[in-house]
Amino acid sequence: MPPHDPSQFFGIPSSGREQADVLILPVPVEKTVCYGKGAGGGPRAIIEASVQVDTFDEETLVEFATAPRLHVLPPVGSDGSLQDCLGRIQEQVRPLRDKFILALGGEHSVTYGLVLGQVDDPADVTIVQLDAHPDMADELNGLYWSHGTVMRRLWERGCRLLQIGIRSLTKAEYEVTTSSPRVATFYAHQLHERWADMLTALRNLTGKVYLTIDVDGLDPSIIPSTGTPQPNGLSWRQLMDVLRVLMSESRCQLLAADVVEFVPSPVPPGCDPAAVRIVTKTLAWWWLGRTTR
């Protein structure tokens, strides 16, 4: 096998940063993960496994060998404290606002730096969050900055949240999300009944939107390899519905997206390609929406 070129996704030679339609930003930051560790290795594993995945998508008819043109940026450094990393992420993202960024985590905390790098006023943004956990704790294990507090911190800065697939939380998190008019939560146990309402909420989004996909939002039968897996997650079909409606049917301005909390694992086989497919489906639906609206 030829040596791995870190600027390539799918093994397709990069068009170069200037010509690219999408910048893929590896963010291998893992500082506060408390159970299954390894999310720091996620970006590299996803990029390496992308070589094994077909470049054509039969659902959207996107052929990545043609468009969108992808370029993988150098990874954000993970030295220092989590707060240092979040500052570094913001600085690196800020000059790239003219491009669509898809970031690869890393633990979920990185979303804070990614969102703040995209906008001057966080109150302008709605975050669509696929996740098993609301990440709305005021602190977790004594930590103010943590993958379990990241959405709380963004919400405190003024962001609106649309959470999908939540099924593991504390009573305090339940109370803060329920009492806030800026948070809409679609719990996993309600998804069957409220699916149409949820899609309507996505379709009606306007203004700036940021998409964060914590892979534990999906059912562990799809991605068992994540720090804190929980049963009863979203199906693959449900993920496709969310992506299609958000990107092709709503009038919102999608700024950027991330896929976080993936822990690479050789067991069971197929985990890494499944994570690649979450990334490529996100990009395929985004490109379809961008080119057909």
Ligand SMILES: [Mn+2]
């Ligand atoms: Mn999360």
